[in-house]
Amino acid sequence: MPGPLLAAVAWPYANGPRHIGHVAGFGIPSDIWARWARMAGHEVLMVSGTDEHGTPITVEAERQGLTPAELVRRNNEAIVDDLQALGLSYDLFTRTATTNHYAVSQELFRGLLRSGAVIEIEQLAAFSSVDGRTLPDRYIEGTCPICNYPAARGDQCDNCGNQLDPADLIEPRSTIDGKPPVFRTTTQYALDLPRFAPILRPWLDAKLSWRPNVRKFSLRLFDDAVVRAITRDTGWGVPVPVEAWEHDPLKRIYVWFDAVIGYLSASIEWAALTGDELAWQRWWLVEDAEHAYFQGKDNIPFHSFLWPVMLAAYDGPLRDRPDGSHPPLHLPDDVVASEYLTMEGKKFSSSRKVVIYVRDVVERYGPDPLRYYLAIAGPENSDTDFTWAEFVRRNNEELVANWGNLVQRVCAMLRREGATVPERADRPADGEELLDRIAAGFDTVGGSISRFRFKEALVEAMALAQEVNALLSRHEPWKLLKTDRAAALGVLGVAYDAICDLNVMLTPFLPHGAQRVYANLGVDADVPLPERSLVGEGDDRHLVLRTPLGGPTWGPLRMPPGAPLGEASPLFAKLDPSVVDDELARLADAPA
Numbered sequence: 001m002p003g004p005l006l007a008a009v010a011w012p013y014a015n016g017p018r019h020i021g022h023v024a025g026f027g028i029p030s031d032i033w034a035r036w037a038r039m040a041g042h043e044v045l046m047v048s049g050t051d052e053h054g055t056p057i058t059v060e061a062e063r064q065g066l067t068p069a070e071l072v073r074r075n076n077e078a079i080v081d082d083l084q085a086l087g088l089s090y091d092l093f094t095r096t097a098t099t100n101h102y103a104v105s106q107e108l109f110r111g112l113l114r115s116g117a118v119i120e121i122e123q124l125a126a127f128s129s130v131d132g133r134t135l136p137d138r139y140i141e142g143t144c145p146i147c148n149y150p151a152a153r154g155d156q157c158d159n160c161g162n163q164l165d166p167a168d169l170i171e172p173r174s175t176i177d178g179k180p181p182v183f184r185t186t187t188q189y190a191l192d193l194p195r196f197a198p199i200l201r202p203w204l205d206a207k208l209s210w211r212p213n214v215r216k217f218s219l220r221l222f223d224d225a226v227v228r229a230i231t232r233d234t235g236w237g238v239p240v241p242v243e244a245w246e247h248d249p250l251k252r253i254y255v256w257f258d259a260v261i262g263y264l265s266a267s268i269e270w271a272a273l274t275g276d277e278l279a280w281q282r283w284w285l286v287e288d289a290e291h292a293y294f295q296g297k298d299n300i301p302f303h304s305f306l307w308p309v310m311l312a313a314y315d316g317p318l319r320d321r322p323d324g325s326h327p328p329l330h331l332p333d334d335v336v337a338s339e340y341l342t343m344e345g346k347k348f349s350s351s352r353k354v355v356i357y358v359r360d361v362v363e364r365y366g367p368d369p370l371r372y373y374l375a376i377a378g379p380e381n382s383d384t385d386f387t388w389a390e391f392v393r394r395n396n397e398e399l400v401a402n403w404g405n406l407v408q409r410v411c412a413m414l415r416r417e418g419a420t421v422p423e424r425a426d427r428p429a430d431g432e433e434l435l436d437r438i439a440a441g442f443d444t445v446g447g448s449i450s451r452f453r454f455k456e457a458l459v460e461a462m463a464l465a466q467e468v469n470a471l472l473s474r475h476e477p478w479k480l481l482k483t484d485r486a487a488a489l490g491v492l493g494v495a496y497d498a499i500c501d502l503n504v505m506l507t508p509f510l511p512h513g514a515q516r517v518y519a520n521l522g523v524d525a526d527v528p529l530p531e532r533s534l535v536g537e538g539d540d541r542h543l544v545l546r547t548p549l550g551g552p553t554w555g556p557l558r559m560p561p562g563a564p565l566g567e568a569s570p571l572f573a574k575l576d577p578s579v580v581d582d583e584l585a586r587l588a589d590a591p592a
Contacts, residue, residue: 002042003288007034008263008332009048009088010295011096014075015056018082019355020370020386021348025296025338028374029454031088033292033336035508036449038089039554045283046547047266049094049101050076053237054255055136059176068236072097080543082358084530086367087511092270093545096238096262098536100272104265104318105258106241109230111316112191113242117309121190123229124167126154126181128174134233134250135166135174135181142169156301161217163224163301189240190229191257196309197225203308203331209451211381213297214337218304228306230257260307263293264318264329273535273546278322283330285321290333292452297337304335336452339379343386344587354587356386365579368513368572369395375509376458388580396574403465403506404513404572406472410495411520413477414565417485421522422493423561426486431494434471438464438501439556445505446554454509461505468498496521500557507552513572518552522565525552 010026012018018027026048034046052072061071076095083093095101112118126135137154144152145168149159154166166172167183174181201222207215230253231240237252245251264284271279283289293303311329319326340347346354361370373394378384414422441464448457472495480488500521507514507527515527530545 002290003286004043004283005037006283006289006291007046008291008293010299011048011051011259011262012079014050014052014072015060016075017078018358019348020358021341023086023358024341024374024378026294027086027088028371029336030294032454032508033449035089036446039552040446045267046089046091047263047270048090049096049262049266050079051259052095052097053258055139055234058236077543080532080545084532084545085362087529089528089547090530090545091547092266094266094269095542096258098542099540100269101265102238104268105238105253105261107316107318108261108314110241111314115313115315117192117313118189119192121188121227122185123188124183125186126166126183129179129182130177137166139175140166140172140181141175142172145170188229188231190227193225193228193309196313197222200308200312210334214300214335217300221301221305230254256302260302281321285327289330291330292334292336293332294336297339300337303332308332339383341379341384341386345385368510371510372399375454380455388583392575392579398462400572400574402462406465406469407499407517407520407571410492410499411565414492419565421496421559421561421563422489424493426490427494428475428491431471431491434467435494435497438498442555458509461502465502468495504552504557516571519566520569522563523559527551
């Protein structure tokens, strides 16, 4: 068994509630992997939090008449609501606006400055011609000088994938006011990527198992490495820990730099909350750990290039172990980047009201249909279009008809025959063969999840469920009960055991629904769900999500004969076809 597993989940930006395009990339995939790994006996740490710095926050706060701190606190609470409702099993979901995160970010900066990875540069910076505000790269658009794409951003062209500098854009304009920015020279600190790209290239070359799009894109980033600024004149963010800038009200660490440090700072905060302040070192200062980073494809550069350079180049006390050794910080083992999810043929855009918020879907339909849809039809390896018609079809024909109805009709027949688990006798031969195939499915389904092939894993589990339905259709136990009760109970016993096993396999995908299925089966199993609490003192008091340990283990589940079944209760709800028209009407009526 490998060493500790880190599920490093992309930090949602604290500019508002999450839409389903967000959680399709970072949320559902990471939770499936982490839940499976815990069930399989791995030591797992799943961390993330809200990313709360940067000019977009200050611009929106100003628009709403709030301070940036007030805005991010409110949005943090909304995002925590969304992620908790989906059941995402974070060991710690925190914030970047904490004392701990500031301290860790500043230490990473100092350690990179010591090693020579961070250097001082003079660069052209963009400022608003209207109010003199520093404009971050992503708040500048223009024509790409490489491919002529008319809506390239100041840091990257989404069309050709090349990293850019705002000054390189043709006819640049501010996305805040539409005016051309004013460029002037400023002193900043930057990450010397060209120096470290050749050193880390063998590490990337060895990542043959990465998703092809991630590896190809990452190789190009290494080949085209440029010095990249890590400070800005923004006034909102982590202060730059250099003496000359201590009292400068504008100089701050750039948001992308401190956001990726969050994976480490959250691990350190988690350890402190457990009472073992060095526990984080079991993930970060050992070779046998495995780190998987989950996000959408627009975040690939930060996780496959920039963050690895920061980790490899850091030199400082965070590498000190109690035994006196000084191992390097652990580099990413996999960057699990999903593709884009569109909606009814359009790109998600909160500003244009082309959006489906997580909170709305969960309030109206519960978390199970959304988790199921995003796992089996999400943008795992290619851009995917979400449609309400397919959402309803998948729920009704697969989640309800194939799985939910199977559980309900088997439990209903057993309740009529005493409401206990049958003896394991008089079983048909094809039933025993089916149970063997399902038992083998733990390796198949688990193997797919371990390789981040979530769709493949769920398809296999649902195919096995369909085989149980086929077994019932062949033997018709509802008829056998009238002529050969022992044979009928033998068939139903096979189906009961198969359902127990399949529910274990489906637990990482459907934790809420799995809990209801366990209750119907009479299985005493608590599926862990995230819990919210306040931690810290004084101004540092903040909201977090944490998830208790426990729950079923990964493998066949057998209840003793004669054990009582649980009370009958609803499992999964069939959606009326009118949902499609209702939801499309909501989109059409959304204010522009």
